[in-house]
Each structure stands twice: as structure tokens, then as C-alpha cells.
Amino acid sequence: xxxxxxxxxxxxxxxxxxxxxxxxxxxxxxxxxxxxxxxxxxxxxxxxxxxxxxxxxxxxxxxxxxxxxxxxxxxxxxxxxxxxxxxxxxxxxxxxxxxxxxxxxxxxxxxxxxxxxxxxxxxxxxxxxxxxxxxxxxxxxxxxxxxxxxxxxxxxxxxxxxxxxxxxxxxxxxxxxxxxxxxxxxxxxxxxxxxxxxxxxxxxxxxxxxxxxxxxxxxxxxxxxxxxxxxxxxxxxxxxxxxxxxxxxxxxxxxxxxxxxxxxxxxxxxxxxxxxxxxxxxxxxxxxxxxxxxxxxxxxxxxxxxxxxxxxxxxxxxxxxxxxxxxxxxxxxxxxxxxxxxxxxxxxxxxxxxxxxxxxxxxxxxxxxxxxxxxxxxxxxxxxxxxxxxxxxxxxxxxxxxx
Numbered sequence: 001x002x003x004x005x006x007x008x009x010x011x012x013x014x015x016x017x018x019x020x021x022x023x024x025x026x027x028x029x030x031x032x033x034x035x036x037x038x039x040x041x042x043x044x045x046x047x048x049x050x051x052x053x054x055x056x057x058x059x060x061x062x063x064x065x066x067x068x069x070x071x072x073x074x075x076x077x078x079x080x081x082x083x084x085x086x087x088x089x090x091x092x093x094x095x096x097x098x099x100x101x102x103x104x105x106x107x108x109x110x111x112x113x114x115x116x117x118x119x120x121x122x123x124x125x126x127x128x129x130x131x132x133x134x135x136x137x138x139x140x141x142x143x144x145x146x147x148x149x150x151x152x153x154x155x156x157x158x159x160x161x162x163x164x165x166x167x168x169x170x171x172x173x174x175x176x177x178x179x180x181x182x183x184x185x186x187x188x189x190x191x192x193x194x195x196x197x198x199x200x201x202x203x204x205x206x207x208x209x210x211x212x213x214x215x216x217x218x219x220x221x222x223x224x225x226x227x228x229x230x231x232x233x234x235x236x237x238x239x240x241x242x243x244x245x246x247x248x249x250x251x252x253x254x255x256x257x258x259x260x261x262x263x264x265x266x267x268x269x270x271x272x273x274x275x276x277x278x279x280x281x282x283x284x285x286x287x288x289x290x291x292x293x294x295x296x297x298x299x300x301x302x303x304x305x306x307x308x309x310x311x312x313x314x315x316x317x318x319x320x321x322x323x324x325x326x327x328x329x330x331x332x333x334x335x336x337x338x339x340x341x342x343x344x345x346x347x348x349x350x351x352x353x354x355x356x357x358x359x360x361x362x363x364x365x366x367x368x369x370x371x372x373x374x375x376x377x378x379x380x381x382x383x384x385x386x387x388x389x390x391x392x393x394x395x396x397x398x399x400x401x402x403x
Contacts (some may be wrong), residue, residue: 006191007305016108021041022040023303024040025037025045026039026044026045027036027049028049028052028053030048031099031103031300032101032116033116033163033344035193035343037304037344038303039094039304040092040303040305041090041092043061043064043065043090044092044096046061046062047057049098049139051065056296068089068097068267071104072101072104073104074104075101075102075103075105075108076107077315077329077330079331079388080329082097082098082330083321084320085097085321088320090386091135091321092302094321094322095300095301095322096302096343098322098330099300102298102333102339103188105339108338108340111310111368112238112340114364115360115361115364118364118367119356119360122360122363127170127265131171131363131366132169134280135165135361137170137202137203137206138204139167139173139197139200139205139236140172140204140205141175141193141194141197141204141206141396142161142206142207143175143209143212143215144156144157144179144209145208145211145223146180146211147155147180154348155349157174158174158207161358162174164203164317164355173285175190175193175358180267180270183215183326184218184273186215187215187219187222187223190223191219192231194231198228202231203233204231205232205233205234205365206232206234208237208242209222210240210326211241211270213239213240213241213242213334214240214242214279215284216237216272217237217286217288217334218287220235221288222285222287232392233369234292234293234368234369235288235292235295235334236354237294237296237332237334237337238297238349239299239324239327239332239349241279241326241331241332242327242331243283243327244274244276244327245274245276245317245326245331246276246279246285246317247313248271248274248275248327252275258337270369276385290359293365295335295337295338295339295364296340296364297334298326298329298339298344299342299343299346299347299364300329300343301325301337301344305344305345306323306325308346310324310347310348311325323346324346324347340361340364350402
């Protein structure tokens with residue numbers, strides 16, 4: 001096995017801050033899920049255990065939180081504002097406020113409720129007949145992450161998910177992109193793969209992770225014409241580095257750039273294409289067809305639960321704002337879609353039940369597609385059409401995955 005991934009991690013973590021902050025125990029409910037961990041500040045603990053329950057609202061910490069909470073009403077997040085909260089108060093508090101802002105959107109809240117309902121149904125009775133029926137006629141197309149061949153232990157090749165779908169009889173495939181090629185180069189590969197599937201009559205759900213997030217976004221929003229994406233029904237963006245990462249900026253500056261260039265034998269195209277300046281500017285110009293359902297699945301780590309593999313990079317990024325250990329949380333969301341948050345996980349989504357969580361996300365996607373006819377000519381079971389703009393978002397109030 002090549003040692004290139006280790007060299008990449010060395011470049012990204014060079015000069016990482018290793019100073020640990022306070023570890024204050026906390027237990028409470030965040031985004032509908034019970035969390036038990038440690039946080040980096042008393043104000044973050046107070047927010048979880050008291051403020052959100054309406055307790056002690058006259059306390060000095062409550063008055064600070066009242067000033068910091070500036071509802072947008074539509075689920076949008078402000079990168080600069082979150083960075084300031086992290087610097088002035090607490091990275092954990094900034095992460096918690098990120099979750100609050102996302103959940104200000106009624107559609108995001110209902111998407112989260114639908115996801116959790118499906119997850120609970122899977123835990124009660126792990127039969128998947130409903131999901132298999134919904135997936136019949138679709139193809140799940142995976143776009144792999146960084147070094148998915150050289151370092152498969154990261155899960156960037158979706159091997160475990162693909163094996164599970166194979167067992168369930170759900171058609172799926174992996175697009176074999178360059179494991180360390182630039183975002184632009186891999187976007188071309190993905191665009192070609194989608195063109196090749198136009199004549200199959202089978203609608204596609206795209207799933208990306210990490211670096212393949214901006215690659216899919218570029219393919220859908222720039223490389224392909226609208227008629228060439230008519231068969232793409234949904235894009236699931238798992239922890240996408242959509243707007244780059246400050247770690248790439250730092251890795252290419254001296255002296256880290258010399259270390260990275262030597263260790264990776266000059267193969268810096270992948271890192272270079274994730275510099276925040278060019279990536280953010282490029283992303284803002286993309287126009288993803290509105291007929292494509294976009295679902296962001298965002299890991300939101302709290303300081304006490306960051307895994308060892310992500311810890312040094314998480315701490316390196318903290319001065320830029322709340323992050324998942326590889327990119328800023330505000331930069332992981334594709335606008336115009338639905339956003340599900342996963343409190344307590346980091347960029348590597350290392351949960352013992354991550355396969356069930358992935359199926360729950362997929363079930364939520366099929367629920368949404370079932371309730372919203374698409375203007376695409378492609379739909380499993382026949383051709384139907386209506387403008388996405390004319391549709392209302394409807395979610396089940398009870399789990400629809402049969403028990």
C-alpha cells in the first residue's frame with residue numbers, strides 16, 4: 001500500500017495546535033438526539049442543559065446567549081459570525097449555534113425528524129422491505145473520496161455501503177475517479193459517467209463524501225447541461241468539502257508546502273484544488289438544477305467526542321470556526337437543499353451504527369422523492385412531471401418504514 005495518504009495527513013496537520021481545552025461533562029438533547037460528552041466551556045454546557053429547556057433564563061450566561069442568537073429564519077449560516085463566536089466564547093458553543101441556525105428552517109427540522117423516525121424504525125425492526133421497494137428502478141451512484149484506493153480503511157470507497165446495498169438487491173455503482181486528482185479533473189469524470197447513464201432509463205441518486213462533494217457540485221452545476229442531468233433525482237452530500245478547507249491553504253504555504261511536495265512527490269493537484277479562495281468563488285457561481293433534490297448530511301463534532309484521527313486537524317481549524325476536522329461546518333452545506341445534522345460525529349462519521357444511519361438518510365430521500373413529483377422525465381415506475389418550485393415539502397409525522 002502506498003504511503004501517500006500518510007504524507008497527505010502530515011501536510012494537513014503540520015503545525016496543528018495540540019492544546020486541549022476544558023472538558024466539562026454534559027448530558028442533554030441536541031437536534032433530537034441525546035448526547036453525553038464533554039464540552040469546552042461553561043456557556044456551552046449551560047446552553048445544552050439549561051438554556052434550551054428554558055431554565056435560568058435570567059442568568060448572566062442567558063443574557064449573553066440572548067445577544068448571540070440572531071435567528072435568520074431560513075436556516076442559513078454565517079461563516080464569519082460563527083468564527084467570532086468560537087473566538088470570543090467557545091468553539092462548542094459556535095457548533096451548537098450552527099445546529100440551531102440550520103434547524104430554524106422548517107424544512108430542515110422536518111427532514112431531521114424524518115431521518116430520526118426512519119433510524120428508530122430500523123433499530124426497532126431492521127427489515128428493509130419498504131426501502132427496497134422504493135429503490136427498485138433507481139441506481140445509487142457513489143463518488144469516492146480522497147485516496148479511496150490507497151487507504152480504503154477510511155471508508156472513502158463506500159465498500160461497506162455498497163456491499164449492504166448489494167445484499168438488499170439495490171442497484172449501485174462506484175465512479176472510479178482519480179484518488180488524488182484535482183476537483184476539476186474528477187468533475188469531468190463524473191460528468192462523463194452521468195452522460196453514459198442517460199439512456200438507461202434508470203433514475204440516479206448520487207452520493208458523495210468529503211472531496212468528492214465539490215466534484216459532484218461542479219459536475220452538476222457547471223459541466224453538464226440541464227438536459228444531461230434529467231435522470232439525476234437527488235444528490236446526497238456527506239461531509240462535503242464544498243468550499244475548500246483552510247488546511248489546504250496552510251499545507252501549500254512554506255514550510256508545509258515543501259514537506260507536502262516532497263512527501264507526495266509533487267502530486268499536489270488534489271490539495272491545490274481545495275484552496276478556500278478559488279473553491280469558494282467557484283462554488284458560488286455554480287447553478288445546480290432545481291429539479292435535483294440536494295440533501296446535506298453534516299457531522300457536527302463537539303470537542304469531547306472528536307476522534308483521534310481528526311483531533312489535531314479539528315484543533316488547527318478551531319480558530320477559523322466550528323468544523324468537522326477537515327472543513328468548516330458553514331462550508332459543508334450546499335444551499336437550496338435540505339440539511340440533516342449529526343451531533344457528536346466528525347468528518348469520518350465513525351459511529352458503530354453508521355450503516356443504519358446511512359440507510360435512514362436514504363429512506364428519508366426516498367420519502368421526499370415520493371412526496372414530490374419531479375419535472376425530470378425520469379421517475380421509477382413511469383414518466384411524470386411538475387415543476388419543483390410548485391411542490392410543497394411534505395414529511396410523514398410517523399415512521400413510514402414498516403416495523
